[in-house]
Amino acid sequence: MLITLQEVSKHYSGVPVLEKISLKIQMPKIICILGPSGAGKTTLLNILSQSESADSGRVTVHPELKLSYVFQEDCLLPWSTVGENISFVKEASPTSASEIEAFLEEVGLAAYKNHYPHQLSGGMRQRCSLARAFYHGGNMLLMDEPFHSLDYHLRFDLVQKLIALWERKKCAIVFVTHDIDEALLLGDEIMILSRHPGRIVKIIEIDTPQRSRSLKELSLLKIRAEILEQLLTAQ
Numbered sequence: 001m002l003i004t005l006q007e008v009s010k011h012y013s014g015v016p017v018l019e020k021i022s023l024k025i026q027m028p029k030i031i032c033i034l035g036p037s038g039a040g041k042t043t044l045l046n047i048l049s050q051s052e053s054a055d056s057g058r059v060t061v062h063p064e065l066k067l068s069y070v071f072q073e074d075c076l077l078p079w080s081t082v083g084e085n086i087s088f089v090k091e092a093s094p095t096s097a098s099e100i101e102a103f104l105e106e107v108g109l110a111a112y113k114n115h116y117p118h119q120l121s122g123g124m125r126q127r128c129s130l131a132r133a134f135y136h137g138g139n140m141l142l143m144d145e146p147f148h149s150l151d152y153h154l155r156f157d158l159v160q161k162l163i164a165l166w167e168r169k170k171c172a173i174v175f176v177t178h179d180i181d182e183a184l185l186l187g188d189e190i191m192i193l194s195r196h197p198g199r200i201v202k203i204i205e206i207d208t209p210q211r212s213r214s215l216k217e218l219s220l221l222k223i224r225a226e227i228l229e230q231l232l233t234a235q
């Protein structure tokens with residue numbers, strides 16, 4: 001277990017945001033968090049990254065926990081090339097160059113190693129962020145709506161790239177999204193939060209391996225309908 005939350009609650013200025021959240025994060029599990037705006041999804045990620053503390057409840061962190069992040073914005077250094085944007089996240093080793101090449105290959109950016117972020121499209125920049133997060137090598141990857149600004153086709157492409165990278169590293173991923181399809185394709189568990197305050201209203205487990213999932217599959221369509229119903233009542 002990398003991190004365990006037991007009945008964690010959080011408020012801001014007396015207003016409850018998260019209430020009694022219990023959650024276990026372990027490798028190699030992908031947990032997707034869905035919920036209305038203001039449900040406390042980012043606050044929950046902040047508690048997991050320990051950049052915010054809980055007001056009550058218990059947060060137990062395994063000493064070997066090592067975090068990587070991918071945010072909504074790509075957060076690339078504009079003055080550095082794609083290769084440099086990836087290499088700076090950890091100390092160089094004799095295998096760094098070949099590792100970076102392999103990750104760039106995996107996300108389809110091998111030919112863009114010496115390009116600068118402004119020479120890339122939004123989708124390419126997010127692919128670079130993905131490669132960087134996996135090169136960094138954390139065992140828990142926190143992702144806050146990372147594909148939010150991209151069109152459906154690009155999001156789908158990045159979800160497939162993320163699955164391919166995760167299959168190599170098998171880290172734990174906590175993925176916040178508003179997109180039900182992303183959650184259906186990625187999650188081993190889909191956690192639905194309500195708001196005012198943010199409570200877990202449902203956790204749905206999906207057994208089908210990510211590689212074999214299709215959004216047209218009847219079982220996923222049924223889960224989709226269930227999630228939609230839960231989300232509409234969680235407002």
Ligand SMILES: Nc1ncnc2c1ncn2[C@@H]1O[C@H](COP(=O)(O)OP(=O)(O)OP(=O)(O)O)[C@@H](O)[C@H]1O
Pocket residue numbers: 012013017035036037038039040041042043044
């Ligand atoms: N540092 C803070 N100080 C005061 N209130 C905060 C702070 N951070 C978040 N909040 C409040 O906590 C609530 C939950 O915010 P949070 O960003 O966690 O929600 P969210 O589910 O991620 O929303 P969205 O889907 O819109 O990104 C909101 O009402 C927000 O205004």
